[in-house]
Amino acid sequence: MPPRRRRIYEGKAKILFEGPEPGTLIQYFKDDATAFNNKKKGVISGKGVLNNRISEYLMVRLADIGVPTHFMRRLNMREQLVREVEIIPIEVVVRNIAAGSISERLGIDEGTPLPRSIVEYYYKSDDLDDPMVSEEHITAFGWATPQDLDDIMAMALRINDFLNGLMLGVGIRLVDFKLEFGRLWEDEQMRIVLADEITPDSCRLWDVETNEKLDKDRFRRDMGKVEEAYQEVARRLGILPEAGPQDIKGPKLVQ
Ligand code: UDP
Numbered sequence: 001m002p003p004r005r006r007r008i009y010e011g012k013a014k015i016l017f018e019g020p021e022p023g024t025l026i027q028y029f030k031d032d033a034t035a036f037n038n039k040k041k042g043v044i045s046g047k048g049v050l051n052n053r054i055s056e057y058l059m060v061r062l063a064d065i066g067v068p069t070h071f072m073r074r075l076n077m078r079e080q081l082v083r084e085v086e087i088i089p090i091e092v093v094v095r096n097i098a099a100g101s102i103s104e105r106l107g108i109d110e111g112t113p114l115p116r117s118i119v120e121y122y123y124k125s126d127d128l129d130d131p132m133v134s135e136e137h138i139t140a141f142g143w144a145t146p147q148d149l150d151d152i153m154a155m156a157l158r159i160n161d162f163l164n165g166l167m168l169g170v171g172i173r174l175v176d177f178k179l180e181f182g183r184l185w186e187d188e189q190m191r192i193v194l195a196d197e198i199t200p201d202s203c204r205l206w207d208v209e210t211n212e213k214l215d216k217d218r219f220r221r222d223m224g225k226v227e228e229a230y231q232e233v234a235r236r237l238g239i240l241p242e243a244g245p246q247d248i249k250g251p252k253l254v255q
Contacts, residue, residue: 012038013051013201025084026075029055033201035220037129044219048078050230051199056080057239058163058198065162067155068193070182085182085195088144091122091130092152094160095176099204100217102176111211119156124180151192152181159194167205170236172214175204200230 006018008025012034017026029048034041052074059071072081095118098108102118121138122130138144144152156179167174180196196202200215207214214229234240 013048014197019081019084023084024072025082027080027082027197029078029080029197033216033219033226035216037126040220042219044226044230046227047201047230050227050234051197051201052078052080053239054199054230054234054237055197057237058166059194061166062159062162062194065158067159067162068184068191070184070193070195082195083184083193085184085193087124087180087182087195088148088152088192089124090133090138090143090152090181091124092156092179092181093120093122093176094118094156094179095120096160096164097173097175097204097206099175117157117160119153148192155179155181155192155194163198168208171208172233172236173206173208173211175206177203200233205233 005026007015008018009016013030013032015028015030017028019025029052031043031045031047032041033044033047056071056074059069063069063071070082070085072083074080095102095114098106098112098114099110102108102120103110103112121133121135123133123137123143124130135146135149138149139146159179160174160177163177164174177198179194179198179202181192182195183190184193203215204217205214206212212229213223214233216226218224218226218229231240
């Protein structure tokens with residue numbers, strides 16, 4: 001059970017608690033999984049622990065190359081300390097290979113490489129089922145400015161290039177993924193940083209050799225062996241969590 005702290009927000013796969021200092025939050029990763037806008041619900045045991053580790057690892061690697069993120073440090077098996085940001089209500093999807101909604105919408109066979117990476121925007125709204133929107137909608141309705149979108153697009157493509165290489169190095173094809181960004185104020189200055197998570201919940205990851213799915217599509221499509229797939233991603237990245245019930249204090253990358 002999550003510890004008793006002031007709960008700021010509870011989402012489908014994570015809970016946000018008040019952090020130890022102003023401007024910080026604690027992100028708690030649950031084992032709960034949902035798909036098709038909450039119509040399918042389930043539990044993937046151990047998922048929260050793996051996602052906490054995987055997202056930590058990827059955010060730290062991205063920070064290493066200069067991508068600003070909300071991540072501060074991992075606190076224990078299921079929690080990480082992050083900077084409190086104002087989430088921009090847009091899901092940014094980057095695609096390299098056709099799968100999921102683009103295959104359905106445009107009739108492109110799943111697995112077809114796209115002529116170039118494609119960035120799409122979706123408005124975050126459970127009530128509306130996260131509708132796809134264009135830059136025009138985003139700027140006209142004031143969800144982000146044209147300058148914000150320039151920054152977001154540049155970061156998304158940089159993250160894509162980096163993660164593509166990182167994943168290929170461990171025999172995984174990065175088919176597509178979803179990012180969220182937030183506004184962070186420091187001394188009257190606003191900058192946009194990567195927020196939320198990068199995990200097999202938010203990416204499509206296929207084995208390079210066999211095209212086996214190593215992501216949430218196993219849950220969406222009732223393919224079984226979901227936890228094993230997440231574990232395999234963590235194993236290949238060299239970050240399987242230590243055994244044992246005790247919480248681990250502070251960041252500790254095992255490679
Ligand atoms: N995605 C996500 N959250 C969402 C919608 C999509 O993390 O609410 C991720 C999804 O896991 C995939 C990518 O974004 O890696 C593209 O998803 P798509 O538009 O194909 O939609 P889906 O098939 O997930 O409905």
